[in-house]
Amino acid sequence: MSIENVLDNKTKLLLLDLRTDFQIEFEQKEIDYCEVFTKNRQATVYYNPKLIDNESIAHELLHIKLKRYDYVIGNHIYFSCLNHLKLQKIFNKFLCDYIGNCLDHYKMYPEYVEMGYSPEGFLTNGLDEKCSLLDIKSLNLSFLKTYKAKSIELYIGYLISIYADHVDNNYNEHLKFLREKDSDLFDIVSRFWDKWKVFDIKNIDAIYNSDLELADSFISDLVEWIKQKKIK
Numbered sequence: 001m002s003i004e005n006v007l008d009n010k011t012k013l014l015l016l017d018l019r020t021d022f023q024i025e026f027e028q029k030e031i032d033y034c035e036v037f038t039k040n041r042q043a044t045v046y047y048n049p050k051l052i053d054n055e056s057i058a059h060e061l062l063h064i065k066l067k068r069y070d071y072v073i074g075n076h077i078y079f080s081c082l083n084h085l086k087l088q089k090i091f092n093k094f095l096c097d098y099i100g101n102c103l104d105h106y107k108m109y110p111e112y113v114e115m116g117y118s119p120e121g122f123l124t125n126g127l128d129e130k131c132s133l134l135d136i137k138s139l140n141l142s143f144l145k146t147y148k149a150k151s152i153e154l155y156i157g158y159l160i161s162i163y164a165d166h167v168d169n170n171y172n173e174h175l176k177f178l179r180e181k182d183s184d185l186f187d188i189v190s191r192f193w194d195k196w197k198v199f200d201i202k203n204i205d206a207i208y209n210s211d212l213e214l215a216d217s218f219i220s221d222l223v224e225w226i227k228q229k230k231i232k
């Protein structure tokens with residue numbers, strides 16, 4: 001049976017609309033989540049027929065929909081940091097993809113809700129806390145004045161996962177500890193996220209509303225932050 005037949009009307013309509021701009025295919029795969037791979041205007045949604053539900057397909061389709069706006073922040077951060085001696089150790093492909101994903105989630109969640117779906121279906125274990133206090137507490141950014149790239153990567157990932165949470169979990173303690181560990185880094189990531197929250201993805205403009213500039217200002221803050229630090 002084709003996947004289109006198990007989708008509800010809202011998701012079918014979204015799919016129909018997206019197909020005016022994208023070539024979208026569905027492929028079965030042994031995975032315990034859904035995922036989408038988009039290149040140019042071609043997208044493949046991978047799903048497990050045993051675990052399939054409407055919400056997860058809607059979720060992936062909303063990722064495709066955001067491709068219409070052609071912003072490239074996650075990738076831009078990755079390629080910009082590739083030649084930076086210190087930052088390239090932190091901004092690996094995994095972290096940059098993760099950031100890109102979280103940025104997407106923040107912008108697509110309102111439409112997901114508008115389609116009538118529940119917060120718990122937005123992600124696997126959608127209501128859970130997205131980052132544990134214990135993980136934050138046990139994180140040491142530096143040891144004997146040398147910063148650990150892996151710890152900085154985790155720090156940024158934790159903070160972004162908190163900001164991207166679509167559910168109102170209580171993160172007061174988490175944020176307090178993260179700020180105590182490094183208030184400058186905390187402010188840099190927070191500023192980046194705050195800019196993203198108000199960024200108008202539908203009207204990207206090289207001068208007045210640029211996704212690249214948003215990413216670049218994040219990177220230049222980080223370059224400044226890391227300048228005097230020893231990184232391992």
Ligand SMILES: [Zn+2]
Nearest residue numbers: 059063101105
């Ligand atoms: Zn997603």
